[in-house]
Amino acid sequence: MFIRIAKDIQTFDAIQPLPPHFQYFHNPPVDVAGVSTLNIFQKCTSVVRQLAYGASAGQLDEYLEMGRQTSYDAMNNFCKCTIQLYHNEYMRKPTQEDVNRVTAKHLEVHETAPPHGKANTLVATGDKGHPTIMLEAVALYDLWIWNAYFGPAGSNNDINILNESDLFDQLLEDRAHVVNFIANGEQFTKGYYLADGIYSEWSTLVKSFKCPMDPKTTKFKRYQEAARKDVERAFGVPQGRFHILTHGARPLSINKIKRMMYSCVILHNMVVDYNSRAISPFDLELIPEERPVRTWDQRVGTQLCMMGELRDRLTHHRLSGTPIEHIWNLPAQQRQR
Template structure:
């Protein structure tokens, strides 16, 4: 077999120094060319916020306490956007009732697909869903009215629908361990002790998920369907803002490593929340004074019994139907 001719790699000279100089002159020089609103339009964040992050990075020298913006990125993936405290829950439920009319509502849950451009061939079957036709990685998120993303979970293998992602995510871990903040509310004269998330029709009938009706048969259920679908747009708007703000999410993911893709997505989510807080729109901004978790000491039998009891309460279809019926009368 004849040797194939070797095609040399093309080298395209790029003046990086000149590009950096132009960027500085355009936005950061004392007499810069473009005003601050142009910076925000191009880089999707206020110039002051960018400079704050830059100053924290420049001054970071492994000191304690961590600078403000380092504290945002310090948390592990399971707690990267901050678990809501009791005060956070109280503010969110009050805001959602005032805006949407749903008492006890914690937020809305849904999933977003991110196309995986360079998915390895051996993995394409488990990351491809029929209606998409190409490999995607799913992001499960919970968002509140202010578009703050309180929960994000990305990338479980083989999870090609919202139910599989929910079963693998850590959304209800605190609830199953009986450590979640208390949510006590009344709807139509009935008392409930667990907050809930608005979800679309694919989700199961759990006590902490409130779905709409496929075919409402009377004015009350029709009104509930309209209100529920309107309120659930909070999470859909969050996905739209997230993708519109960071161009990297508008294109197919290029890395071959799942972990690298996760870091990209989680970084975008964190920056998204930072912009929401900087703009002063957050219902309950994340408290950066991280308080170490001191869970109660429980024996193995106690932990197992609590998990079994909370699992039964979580997946109780009767509670779901009773809650939804009470909300239909309450709206």
């Protein structure tokens, strides 16, 4: 995978004139004085060591014969190249075929949960009790991160991060994919996310019970928390794989930190795909066509209508109650399993 990334950066020529961050890695083997310059493998190795081990730029001087500023420049340009090369593939929005594959895989793995891949998908934000730039992510049990929103600094919590993110943009534009499933005999056409109790009562969120008062909600809480572990793993694995995410980043600008985070998310998804664990592989033929052209009035009307559906509390309570009954009414042999 390392060789692939280096070669993709080295051979990139889709845009002319070549962007500066690609030019940085396309340096000739010798400079004007005839002295050998740093090659692309040295620069990429420096970046990978900074990302994976949290090594400071100064630590790489003796090993790679690179100065501190050169290591910083390599990191910044590598992140720009990674995002430009792989964003469309490894941070893409799910297609209808992706949704169908996730649904089928969910039925295979989670037989006792509500019948769709949503049951092990959720929204979460990472915070450590001190000033942070928070990450919102949607992930499945294969650890693929389907949506990542990172950037706003300051005083944030799960609610205002969700309000600022683009998670529900497709839904508000009435372009969300159809998710047909039946739970406890009721038909639903939209997927939902498992979320913490702090979130608002939206029609696409199913929240956990802080203090379940009866056997039904107690059982549902147990199943829901077992499914919600997947996003915690999706946060934990990248932090274990890229130690730079656990270190302070005060010397860096907001934009550089954002590029570094999105690069780590892209590389994480590349590893999932490289290890053949991804549920839904990338297929260019399945990428949806361009969105339909709408007038300003049409866009505003659609968004207001879909916003009303999104914030419908009655639908939220109906959707929250149905999975509880669905799980409670499962046959005894499935409960034991």
